Amino acid sequence: MQYPVKIKIRHLYFYYRTRTILENIKIDIYANTITSITGPSGQGKSSFLTILNRLCHSMDGARVDGQVNIDFGHGFEDIFQKDYALPELRKRVGMVFQTPNPLPMSIYKNVAFPLKLAGNKNQDTIREKVEKALEHAFLWEEVKNRLSDDARLLSGGQQQRLCLARSLVLAPQVLLLDEPTSSLDETSVQVIEELLVRLKTRCTIIMVSHYMDQVKRIADQQFILCDRQLKPV
Ligand SMILES: Nc1ncnc2c1ncn2[C@@H]1O[C@H](COP(=O)(O)OP(=O)(O)OP(=O)(O)O)[C@@H](O)[C@H]1O
Ligand SMILES: [Mg+2]
Numbered sequence: 001m002q003y004p005v006k007i008k009i010r011h012l013y014f015y016y017r018t019r020t021i022l023e024n025i026k027i028d029i030y031a032n033t034i035t036s037i038t039g040p041s042g043q044g045k046s047s048f049l050t051i052l053n054r055l056c057h058s059m060d061g062a063r064v065d066g067q068v069n070i071d072f073g074h075g076f077e078d079i080f081q082k083d084y085a086l087p088e089l090r091k092r093v094g095m096v097f098q099t100p101n102p103l104p105m106s107i108y109k110n111v112a113f114p115l116k117l118a119g120n121k122n123q124d125t126i127r128e129k130v131e132k133a134l135e136h137a138f139l140w141e142e143v144k145n146r147l148s149d150d151a152r153l154l155s156g157g158q159q160q161r162l163c164l165a166r167s168l169v170l171a172p173q174v175l176l177l178d179e180p181t182s183s184l185d186e187t188s189v190q191v192i193e194e195l196l197v198r199l200k201t202r203c204t205i206i207m208v209s210h211y212m213d214q215v216k217r218i219a220d221q222q223f224i225l226c227d228r229q230l231k232p233v
Contacts, residue, residue: 003030003031003032003033004030004031004071005028005029005030005031005071006029006030006031006032006070006071006173006174006204007028007029007052007068007069007070007071007174007204008028008067008068008069008070008071008076009025009026009027009028009029009066009067009068009069010026010066010067010069011024011025011026011065011066011067012024012025012026012051012064012065012066012067012068013025013064013065013066014044014047014048014051014056014062014063014064014065015062015063015064015065016047016061016062016063017061017063020228021043021044021047021228022044022047022048022051022225022228022229022230023228023229024066024229025066025229025230027223027230029204029206029221030204030220030221031071031204032200032201032202032203032204033200033204033205033220033221034196034197034200034205034206034207034218034219034220034221035204035205035206035207035219035220035221035222035223036206036207036208036209036215036218036219036221036222036223037049037206037207037208037209037223037224037225037230038208038209038210038212038215038222038223038224038225038233039224039225039226040226043225043226043227043228044225044228045178045208045225046098046178046208047062048208048225048230049095049176049178049206049208050062050095051064051068052068052070052079052093052174052176052206053089053090053093053094053095053176054079054080054084054086054089055095064080066080067080068080070092070093070174072092072173073173087118091114091118091170091172092172092173092174093172093173093174093175093176094167094168094170094172094174094175094176094203095167095175095176095177095178096160096163096164096167096175096176096177096178096180097163097178098178098179098182098208100156100159100160100162100163101163102151102152102154102159102162102163103151104150104151104152105150105151106147106148106149106150106151107143107146107147107148107149107150107151107154107162108130108147108148109151110151110162110166111130111133111134111162111165111166111169112126112129112130112169113166114166114167114169114170115129115130115169115170118170129169130165130169131144132169133165133166133168133169134165136165136168136195136199136202137161137162137164137165137168137195138161138191138194138195139158139161139162139165142158143158143162156184156188157184157185157188157191157192160180160181160184160188160192161191161192161195164177164180164192164195168199171202172203173203173204174203174204174205174206175199175203175204175205175206176206177196177205177206177207177208178208179208179209179210180192180196180207180209181193181209181211181214182210189214193214193217193218196218197218200220207219215233
């Protein structure tokens with residue numbers, strides 16, 4: 001592949017207590033591409049995503065071993081280093097969960113929330129970034145006149161794009177998506193797929209999907225997770 005390596009994974013093991021979920025994983029993920037992970041239910045696809053932003057480190061009984069090195073623009077950094085700044089990592093590696101999880105607040109505040117958490121105080125800058133993120137998530141036109149509505153009033157597909165906007169507002173370099181189009185209708189699926197293809201010019205996307213036809217349509221690199229191994233398709 002012609003793109004530079006963004007994420008280098010070596011000797012990666014993942015356990016829930018005594019159960020081995022991933023065993024000796026060695027893969028490279030390329031910058032500005034879409035990498036898909038498919039595979040049977042319960043094999044560890046969602047768990048794999050939580051390793052890449054270290055969410056797994058705060059999960060009870062989860063244990064990880066090995067190396068995950070990510071190049072954020074200044075050479076490879078070992079994200080498992082004990083003193084690695086987690087807020088910085090979570091800004092650079094965004095995640096959208098399988099079930100949309102809007103916060104119980106307005107559409108605007110949902111997208112502004114990560115900026116406020118990151119210490120942004122300038123309202124003009126926040127407004128500008130919120131608008132841009134909503135545009136990038138293909139949602140701006142649908143919500144620009146109802147930004148103060150409760151986000152939970154949005155449809156499922158809109159909520160999924162809202163959560164995407166909330167991740168994009170911090171301009172992540174890596175985007176982790178857990179089944180981004182599950183339970184959406186055909187039109188919404190198409191909207192999200194087009195969006196992801198556009199987004200890869202801006203970030204490196206790792207997407208869990210159950211749909212092989214979707215993976216064939218949009219993924220540059222495909223893996224299947226089965227028997228504790230990630231195998232190229
Ligand atoms: N917090 C946890 N503690 C213990 N075991 C867990 C935990 N989370 C997940 N598991 C188990 O780890 C295995 C992998 O789970 P994971 O959710 O990563 O699978 P998946 O491939 O994403 O499945 P699906 O396709 O159904 O979403 C499953 O057997 C699951 O029951
Ligand atoms: Mg899952």
